[in-house]
Structures are given as C-alpha cells and as structure tokens.
Amino acid sequence: MNLIQPLDDVQWQKLIQHTADFFNDLTIKRGFQYYKQNRVSKLQLDENHITAAVKGRQVYQVNLVIDFPGKSRCTCPLEKNCKHIIAVLLKTVVLQGRSVHALVNAHSTQLIQSGEASFSNEGAFAGFSHTDSKQTTGIARFIEQAEKLPELPVSAWHQLFSQCITALGISISNSLYSKHALQAIFSIKPVMSDVMDALFELHAHLFVLEKLVKQPQSHNPGSGLFMGYHTQIAAENIQNHIEGLLASGRFSIPVTTEYSLRVSETLAYLRENMLSEARNHFFFSHIYHYLWIHGIAPSSNERKTDWYSEELKQLKSAETKLGNAYSRFAGMLAQSLMYFFLSEDEKAWELLRAADKGLYIQPEQLIHFLEMLAEDQSWPRLTAWLSEIGPLLANYRNHNLNSYMAYWEQVIQHRPEAETSLWNTLTQMLPYSKEIYQESLLTHGKWQQWIDFQLSIGKEPLEFRVSVLAPIEKNAPELLLPFFHQAVERYIVQKNRASYKSAVKLLKRLSKLYKKTKQEDRWEAYITALAERHSRLRALQEELRRGKLIT
DSSP states (O other): OOOSOOOOOHHHHHHHHHHHSOHHHHHHHHHHHHHHHHHHHEEEEEEEEEEEEESSSSSEEEEEETTOOGGGGSSSSTTTTTTHHHHHHHHHHHHHHHHHHHTTTTOSSTTTTTTTTOOHHHHTTTOTTTOOOHHHHHHHHHHHHHHHGSEEEEHHHHHHHHHHHHHHTOOSSSHHHHHHHHHHHHHHHHOOHHHHHHHHHHHHHHHHHHHHSOOOOOOTTOOOOOOOOOHHHHHHHHHHHHHHHHTTTTTTTOOOOOOOTHHHHHHHHHHHHTTOOOOTTHHHHHHHIIIIIIIIIIOOOOOOOHHHHHHHHHHHHHHHHHHHGGOHHHHHHHHHHHHHHTTTTHHHHHHHHHHHHHHHOOHHHHHHHHHHHTTTTTTHHHHHHHHHHHHHHHTTTTTTTTHHHHHHHHHHHHGGOOOOOOOHHHTTTTTTTTHHHHHHHHTOOOOOHHHHHHHTTTTTTTGOOOHHHHHHHHHHHEGHHHHHHHHOOOOOOOOOTHHHHHHHHHHHHHHHHHHHHTHHHHHHHHHHHHHTTTTHHHHHHHHHHHHTTTO
C-alpha cells in the first residue's frame, strides 16, 4: 500500500533530478547500502511528509519531503542531504512500485535509464535499421560463443564484446552510441550465476568506458587531454553506473571461491588502466578504489591480507611494466589504500602527502578512508586519520568539509579526550576551513574563541544575522561588548553618512547588551563620552539624535 499519492511520470523524473541535485553520488550509494540492509523502519505518513527511523550509529529520525528531497531533515550529525534520507527515499519509492536503481544512478542521464542492464535479444537490436540477415546470423554466433564465457578469462569477454559491436557497426563515441553498444553486449549474455552475472555487467560497462576514454583526444592548454563534452558525459554516466553496481553489495565476493581467478583478472585489468590513465582523468582510479572498498574488503575471508600484500607487490612492479605510460601519483594513491587495509597508516599517510603535492588526490577519495573507519567504529584510528588528512582536505577549500566534520563530531562523541587534538587540526586547516571552523565553535559553545577569531579577521557584527549571534547573547553577552565596540569605532572613522548609520544601528544593540548585563551606568558613561569625543562630526550627531541615543 502506497504511503502517499502515487507519483506520475513527470513527478518521478523530477524526483530523480532533485535527488541528483541535492545528494552527492557517494551519499546515494551509501544510502542504497542502508536500504539493502533493511535499516529503515516505522515508515508513516505525517502531513504529506514521510517519517521513518533509520538504524545507523544510533537510531536516527528522518522527515522525508518526497516531492523535494533537498528539504528533508534527519537527526544525524549532517542533518540534511545524508545517507539516512536516501535510505528512506528508496524504501518509499519501492512501495510505489518505482525502480530503486533509477534513483541510485540519479547522476546518470539517459544511459540505461531503467538502471537495470537486462535486455532481450529482440529489444536490443530493434533500433538498428541496418541489421540484415547476415548480421542476424553473426549475432546468433556471438550468442553461442557467449555460452562459454564463464570458463573463459575476462580478456576473452572483452574480445567478444568488441567483435559483437564491430559486426553491428556501432561506434562508441557518446551516450547514444554507448547505450546501443551496451544493448548489443547484453543481448548475448548467457544465463550465469549471480556473481558471474555481476561480473559480466561490470565488464560490459568497463569495455565501453575504455572505448570512450581511449578515443583520440585533443590537448587543451592548462588542463591536459580534453575528451569533448558529449564523450565526457557518456564516460561519467558509465562511471556512475559502475560505482552504483559496486556499492550495491553484489560484489562482496569471497576471494577464495571459484570466482577468485575472475576477481584477479578484473583487478589486473583495472590496475593497468588506472596506472596508465591520463593525469586529468579519474575514471578507472575511482572504479579501482570502489571495487576494493565495496567489493573485496567487505568480503568474509580470513586471507584478505594476502590479497592486500599481493596487490601492493603488483602496484610496486607496475612502473617497470608500463614504462613511460605509468602514472606515479595514481600508483601512490592505490598503494596508500593497500597500506590502509594492512593497518600500516604511517606508510599510507606518507604516500598521500606525496600524491597531494602533485595535486592528484580528489577530496572524496580521502573521505573514503574516514567512511570505512567510522563504519568499523575504529575510533582511535579515525582520530589519527582525521588529524592527518584534515590539512590535505583544506587544500580543496570547503569541498567535502561537511562530511569531514560529521566524522569529526562522531569521534568527539565516542572519544571526548580527542577533542583538543581535533580542534588543533581544524585550526591548522585555516584559512580554508574558516567557515566550518566558525560554525563548529558556535555549535560547541566556544563563544570566546569565536569572538577572538572574528576580531582577528576584522569581521563586523552587522555582517552576521541576528540568529547567529543570539546564542552568544543568551549565554555570554559580555563577550559581545568588545566585538561591538571595535566595530562602532571603525564605522565612525570612515566619516560618511552611511557608516554613521551603521554605527548607530550597532549602538542600539550595544545599549541592549549593557542593559542585559545590568551595566546601565557604564552604558550612559560610554555613550556620553562618545558623543563628546566626536562632537565636531555633525552628521554623526544627527544620526545619534535620530536614533534617540542622545538628546
């Protein structure tokens, strides 16, 4: 039974668009995991809103606005745009009979819009008007060859994919042709086990992505290789789909099973493409990390450390194999991930610092480390990682600092003794962290530090909404006195009518502060002395009288 009025097709498309607008791809994929793990409960309709409980570190309450998810709220530290809201949204749309995967892949455009890569033989080729009887015979041959894929190495899979699309004359250059290529490939997919089916879907998309990325490209001065707008969009759509697939839980593969060989081959394929990827491209780098984080690392296998050590060995030897094509910074980032899994954090940090000097790291890749530690509730390690990568994140200004601070708050909650060191880290991240730094000072009631910071950077009280200063005025009003006094003097020094009006506006608020702190006598003495000191400034005197501050 639907909880709300069913969405029509127009509303559904708007919901997908709003989801992409207000939630980053990582949050959507994490929310999908929570949905799959049945963490959502107690859904009910409340005045056109959906309320629900989501089990995370604790049970969080979500208020979902389904026609505009960006307005939804959660009781978790992030408060909005979080994975808990996504989990509730996904459960709600399922109750309406809509596709979960369409929302999980909201950042994709029309590439396999249903989000499910299952195509019938008839539907896959219905759009190709040039398909003649000779091609149909060839397709039947490809279907027959595909039956052997479970026993063949993944290199043979890619070879068959290439033969299939070549026979149909499909050129992979943008999202339309990419979609046709995927339809053709999926039309020859045999019946396979669940794991092999997931691997087939992964490699079909990887094949198309490689074709897109390795097309002839132009050089754009200052930014390296330029793929072209439509090709870039098509590649990003493929990447988003793959990351959604990897985060779906279908790739938690025990590497000691009969599938270990295919997993090893997949890693070798991704490793080579990642380590030879153009400097300004991160397609294969992101997918490589997603496979480890969401696929191999969560698997239940006592010998996972052997895989990490072996992968580290392969990464270190890759430079010799790839020669001039080797991307040193991509290698550093991948090795840091293996050292992280092996709990050799100092070595991981050293590599991250080196990669950061080359401006290679993307902020979300740093957030992945924090996310995994928080998921495992490894609070001591998370404390150390927050201190280490905070300054690295600061290089990217405010990007992803909200996510960083959410983990920062979690650590303080579980390890109060770590608060001092984490505040020191936040201070080291200045000036790039100033917005989040100020907000945190207010959240934690550090009124004096907040005032000192504003005085040090020359901010004016009138630059803040009254609601921002309200907590200080309520809890420590005396701290605002020097902040207000300093600003009044700066306004008067400017010696113009507008600045005098600003001074008077602030003086009125100042008089209320003195009254609130029961210092009316000091206020009278101050305003009298101020008027006398600036008695020659006629315009100021006029504004003081208009404000009824003097007679």
